[in-house]
Amino acid sequence: MFENTQKTEIANLGEFGLIDHLTKNIKLNLDTTIKGAGDDAAVLDFKDKKTLISTDLLLENIHFDLAFTPLKHLGYKAIQVNLSDIYAMNGMASHVTVSLGFSSKFPLEAIEELYAGMLLACDKYQIDLIGGDTTSSRQGLVISVTSIGYADESDIVYRNGAQEGDLICVSGDLGGAYVGLQLLEREKQVFLANPKIQPDLEGKDYIIERQLKPEARLDIVDLLKKMEIKPTSMIDISDGLASEVLHITKQSKKGCKLYEEKFPIDPQTVEMARDFGLDPTVCALNGGEDYELLFTIKQADYDRLKHDVDISVIGYITEENAGNYLITRSGNAHELKAQGWNAFKSTES
Template sequence: MFDNKERTNIEELGEFGLINYLTKNIKLVQKSTIKGVGDDAAVLDFGGKKTLVSTDMLLEGIHFDLAYTPLKHLGYKAIQVNLSDIYAMNGTASQVTVSIGISSKFPLEAVEELYEGIYLACDKYNVDLVGGDTSSSKQGLVISVTSIGYADEKDIVYRNGAEEGDLICVSGDLGGAYTGLQLLEREKLIYLENPNIQPDLEGKDYIIERQLKPEARRDIVDLLKEIEVKPTAMIDISDGLASELLHICKQSDKGCNLYEEKIPLDPMTFDTAREFNLDPTVCALSGGEDYELLFTVKQTDYDKIKFKMDITIIGYITEPSAGCNLVTKGGVVHALTAQGWNAFTPPAG
């Protein structure tokens, strides 16, 4: 989605001219950044802390649809989904690199719009853009972001540390990004059938934003440090609550009881799911792209987190022989299964 009427062909600048154009206003804010853009490699110094690195790729037609995704939002989201991985390790995100593959259909103004979102996210989360690459692409727009961060070794949280009796906690609310996606897809189909009909998204701002402009939960990492709670295991929710909880249980060699009635759902998510004849719980379990943090804590930390507004206790960790279970609102116990996002499932149609 690109509305700028001006059009400057990227060929006029060439690769190095494009890089210079996109990076000319970069201001470095991290003390750990010794050298950013402009050499063969960035130079970082974390002063003895452990370095955290994570990479994600976003492909047009697989991870996003430009029919309803503004380029500025896309740039912002590309950074957020990567920072989320660093926060899921209980670390501090400090730098990113951004690589893009673009086709000739994109003028300079479109790329500039994409980078406006990238820079906005970097500025908001105090992260330096220190490098990347550009290439032509025949497969549509490709965005690859590598996030870099750091933490003291004693603070790093892995997926495999959950212990029997630990409380299962989640930040924010779930399922909003998926219901927002269903709404955008519906309006796209209506528009394709009749371009004279304008999208009807009134009153749905929250779930639309959950899909198009997610926010990585750095604030939860800061809150946990403030109240002196170190999770025993943690992961971010990119593929759905069920899938992520099963990752923790598998890597920790434990089981779990997850209570349906405890899963946090925003009223707009609940109502919109019902409009689409979807089960709101399934949206939360399997929808994905919420980028909330799922973590386990010791029972002794219960008093520290029980009144925190943005943290919900949704179950507890059990012995491995008990299995991974979902306890429904009616008290029925089902095996917890993952039906979330699969990157290698071909798109419908």
């Protein structure tokens, strides 16, 4: 479950001792942080900027499986998925708070490993971790992260700004995280059936990393600003492409056409999906956890980004009455349905 073989009971430290232990090595990087962890509240100063805030909750056996998720990777991912929400508003992420709930099965070294991943992500993206909370949990590991950022009011991009004729764009590639999850789940079942069999993950590094160690796309936000392109709407892809497109069209009161042949899907994703008997396009539409940015731009901005290999134009916005459709490679039109992640879907058979 964790790399360090030494085990120190957290009860020996107590809650405040644990917090002091975990936060003692935090370094503050930003002049917007007046006071970080260590008092009743953090103090931030964004001056004339608008403040952006987003919160995510991650639950063991719902959002992650510790059977194949290293704690350091989990900590890194917990921060990344929250930063992604700030970048999806065309803002700059700057601070996070982290709250943890865990049972007595987790020794101090396990929580240190989790925290190390979080601090690694914070350091990479120059984020200040400014506080949080810890508590005991009888339901497994609970992680709650709140991300804070800022933007000029004129730069903020909402989901409801798409206009008829706008081009629909996506960063990176799609479906890899879902296929990586299928691979990890398969190897877990093989191991449970016969612990002597080692996981067969050779040559699958890319899709495994897409699942276990996603990267929030700050680089795309920076790139669009350098190109002087302000998206008309934007969202991050956490629940699958279809679900996110429908969020934009619903809130913008528009329709859309997506073109299957334009979907960016990595060859390793295609190969692995077919090994599982899955359609790679369905994985892209409904898989989720890619944490790429989906955004719309005015047609006049197309020439500025058409040569960027990390941005794909996959369709366009239509009037609301035209509906939301996927145009397949064979030219058939299928109505888009949101079939991705549902946080409240029953797990009962």
